[in-house]
Amino acid sequence: MLKLYVCAAQKLQAFEDESGATAVEYALIAAGIALAIIAGVGLLGDELALLFNSIASEI
Secondary structure: HHHHHHHHHHHHHHHHHHHHHHHHHHHHHHHHHHHHHHHHHHHHHHHHHHHHHHHHOOO
């Protein structure tokens, strides 16, 4: 009976382990940041290129 209880307790403890969930959450956050950077560069890329070219020509 004790062996059955220990086995059941170990199985329940495995369900409570959330370390894998945090890795997925960090991956989603990193993907969101990457998408925001890509969108920002896509929208402002031409304007930034003109700005840097004008600064380079002034130097």
